[in-house]
Amino acid sequence: MTVFSLRNKSGNGIETILRRGPTRLERREWLEGYLFIAPWWLGFIIFTAGPFLAAIYLSMTKYDLVTSPRFIGAANYMQMLQDPLIFHSLQITAVYAVAGVILRFIVGLFLAILVNQKVPIVNFFRTAYELPTVITGVAVALMWQRVFHAEFGMVNNFLKLLGIQGPAWFGHPDWVVPTFILLNFWEAGRTMVIYLAGLQTIPNELYEAATVDGAGNFRKFQHITLPLLTPVIFFQIVLGIISSFQVFALAYIITQGGPANSSLFYVLYIYRQGFQYLDMGYASAMAEVLFLIILGITLVLWLTSGRWVFYMGEIRK
Amino acid sequence: MATLPIRISPHKLFGYYIPLYLVLLFFAALLLFPFIWLMSRSIMPYKDIFAVPTIWFPKTITFVHFQNMFSLPQWPFGRYFMNTLLVTLGVIAGRVFSASLVAFGFSRIRFPGRDALFLLVLSTMMIPFQVVMIPTYILFNKLGWLNTLLPLIVPSFFGGGAFYIFLFRQFIMTIPAELDDAARIDGCSRLGIYWNVIFPLMGPATVTVVVFSFLETWNDFLHPLIFLTRAGTQTLALALQQFVQVQFMQAEMVFVVATVAMIPPLIIFFAGQRYFVEGMIMSGLKG
Numbered sequence: 001m002t003v004f005s006l007r008n009k010s011g012n013g014i015e016t017i018l019r020r021g022p023t024r025l026e027r028r029e030w031l032e033g034y035l036f037i038a039p040w041w042l043g044f045i046i047f048t049a050g051p052f053l054a055a056i057y058l059s060m061t062k063y064d065l066v067t068s069p070r071f072i073g074a075a076n077y078m079q080m081l082q083d084p085l086i087f088h089s090l091q092i093t094a095v096y097a098v099a100g101v102i103l104r105f106i107v108g109l110f111l112a113i114l115v116n117q118k119v120p121i122v123n124f125f126r127t128a129y130e131l132p133t134v135i136t137g138v139a140v141a142l143m144w145q146r147v148f149h150a151e152f153g154m155v156n157n158f159l160k161l162l163g164i165q166g167p168a169w170f171g172h173p174d175w176v177v178p179t180f181i182l183l184n185f186w187e188a189g190r191t192m193v194i195y196l197a198g199l200q201t202i203p204n205e206l207y208e209a210a211t212v213d214g215a216g217n218f219r220k221f222q223h224i225t226l227p228l229l230t231p232v233i234f235f236q237i238v239l240g241i242i243s244s245f246q247v248f249a250l251a252y253i254i255t256q257g258g259p260a261n262s263s264l265f266y267v268l269y270i271y272r273q274g275f276q277y278l279d280m281g282y283a284s285a286m287a288e289v290l291f292l293i294i295l296g297i298t299l300v301l302w303l304t305s306g307r308w309v310f311y312m313g314e315i316r317k
Numbered sequence: 318m319a320t321l322p323i324r325i326s327p328h329k330l331f332g333y334y335i336p337l338y339l340v341l342l343f344f345a346a347l348l349l350f351p352f353i354w355l356m357s358r359s360i361m362p363y364k365d366i367f368a369v370p371t372i373w374f375p376k377t378i379t380f381v382h383f384q385n386m387f388s389l390p391q392w393p394f395g396r397y398f399m400n401t402l403l404v405t406l407g408v409i410a411g412r413v414f415s416a417s418l419v420a421f422g423f424s425r426i427r428f429p430g431r432d433a434l435f436l437l438v439l440s441t442m443m444i445p446f447q448v449v450m451i452p453t454y455i456l457f458n459k460l461g462w463l464n465t466l467l468p469l470i471v472p473s474f475f476g477g478g479a480f481y482i483f484l485f486r487q488f489i490m491t492i493p494a495e496l497d498d499a500a501r502i503d504g505c506s507r508l509g510i511y512w513n514v515i516f517p518l519m520g521p522a523t524v525t526v527v528v529f530s531f532l533e534t535w536n537d538f539l540h541p542l543i544f545l546t547r548a549g550t551q552t553l554a555l556a557l558q559q560f561v562q563v564q565f566m567q568a569e570m571v572f573v574v575a576t577v578a579m580i581p582p583l584i585i586f587f588a589g590q591r592y593f594v595e596g597m598i599m600s601g602l603k604g
Contacts, residue, residue: 030428030429032426032428033426033428033431036418036426036507037422039415039418039476040419040476040482041434041476043415043474044441044476048441048444050452050456051449051452051453052448052449055448055451058451065458114337114340119334119337122341125345127590128345128348129344129348130593130594131349131352131586132349132352134582134583135352137538137554139536139574139575139578139579140579142557143355144351146355146571147354154350157370160370185348186351188348189348190597193594194598197598242443245445248447248539252542253538253558271543275454280451283451287447287449287450290447291445291448294443294445295443298443
């Protein structure tokens with residue numbers, strides 16, 4: 001109790017706290033606090049911390065759900081090093097995540113600048129760009145499967161009008177990952193909303209001052225818009241890569257990892273090992289590696305953020 | 318509200334307005350056309366859907382596929398729809414009450430370790446579900462909850478997730494603390510303050526949480542996929558995928574069922590667009 005009191009932010013000196021201790025009223029408030037947040041910490045223990053620790057243990061076992069887990073040490077991790085599909089799935093997932101995030105960044109920022117123009121009915125277009133981001137999951141996956149179908153898909157039918165024989169998209173090992181990357185275009189509305197909010201926080205005086213100094217639109221973009229948006233861009237890239245690394249439903253529904261494992265994204269491979277081969281230990285080891293990768297990406301981006309992220313507050317300081 | 322400028326110089330008209338609207342239109346068409354293509358196929362007669370050369374827009378309109386959808390053998394659409402609705406409503410109820418209660422605790426009550434615990438709340442956003450998926454599956458298996466809707470609903474009653482706690486907390490911090498003090502002087506307990514003072518004022522935050530939870534839960538695939546494996550227990554999204562995969566639903570039915578699955582999220586989007594956008598900005602701008 002006194003240990004906690006030392007951290008008390010109320011500004012009391014250590015001695016006074018030690019002498020006085022918490023009053024009955026304070027203790028009552030503490031208790032109420034812990035009770036109010038009880039749903040969270042119960043949930044944290046049952047659905048996050050517990051399973052998280054259990055996954056670490058399972059990753060060192062052989063477990064098929066039927067017989068009890070057998071401890072095998074680091075064998076699953078050693079096996080991962082020998083498994084060519086691990087490297088393959090990590091590689092395509094990384095390519096997908098980075099390319100997808102870049103595509104969403106470019107298109108999203110461009111759309112945000114478009115709908116930030118002060119012209120009539122621009123809000124209609126804004127809504128139109130947000131619409132595709134609302135629908136995700138199975139319905140949209142089945143839609144893409146048909147839109148990019150090799151024979152009677154929308155895209156290839158359109159290309160036929162132009163006299164172009166379209167590729168097989170999801171059906172061709174070389175095209176399948178680029179096609180998944182392309183789908184990020186339809187999610188750009190999500191990043192657009194965020195960049196638009198960022199654009200609207202940029203004070204107009206900066207642009208006016210730049211106009212007085214004779215800067216053209218491109219220089220204004222380069223020297224005002226882009227630097228002031230870096231905190232938002234930074235955060236979007238971190239979140240985007242983390243979420244893209246977890247790509248699952250689209251690939252599971254559209255290709256099941258095919259053709260010939262060419263779209264076997266990492267989480268799809270975890271699912272396959274765990275729920276199709278019932279190798280829960282190996283799948284848990286893979287999940288731990290996913291966690292370390294996400295942790296690593298986040299840490300690296302945070303540590304390097306000082307070099308290229310510019311915060312508005314720095315002007316005032 | 319922007320109004321048309323009274324005089325537009327030809328230079329500005331051709332150098333700005335016309336190119337701008339062309340680009341705006343181009344992107345709108347590109348982004349929306351796949352959806353229009355899919356939905357228009359749900360009201361086309363079978364022979365038109367796969368006609369060569371392709372028919373872009375419906376020439377004759379039919380709703381026969383929609384009628385057929387309710388009478389597909391071994392595909393009880395009504396039950397899947399009800400399952401999905403039940404899960405969605407359950408998750409919304411769990412989130413709205415537990416996340417707001419926890420957020421109230423984190424923003425209105427002082428207790429040791431509060432800030433550190435809140436940091437822990439936020440850091441759980443770093444742990445993707447896939448990392449804890451297998452032990453969670455084993456847990457629900459031991460509880461005998463597989464093939465029931467419980468694994469999808471019950472966890473949302475335990476805080477409802479870090480993002481939603483954060484969202485409510487941000488909102489509560491904008492409500493003046495004097496309101497709490499006034500209520501306390503009138504003899505209101507803390508639970509009373511939460512329920513009678515704070516909760517009624519949180520309308521906008523609640524709507525944002527409802528809109529987000531609806532879209533997230535309605536579209537969810539991974540959770541139902543691992544927790545619901547027996548026929549008849551699935552949600553609409555999962556049942557749709559499995560029917561296409563396993564039994565090969567008649568090709569034209571896919572367009573219809575996908576269209577139907579898209580309609581509720583669209584309705585929610587149009588009804589709560591402002592809140593949807595606000596929530597998205599919250600999720601994207603702040604840590």
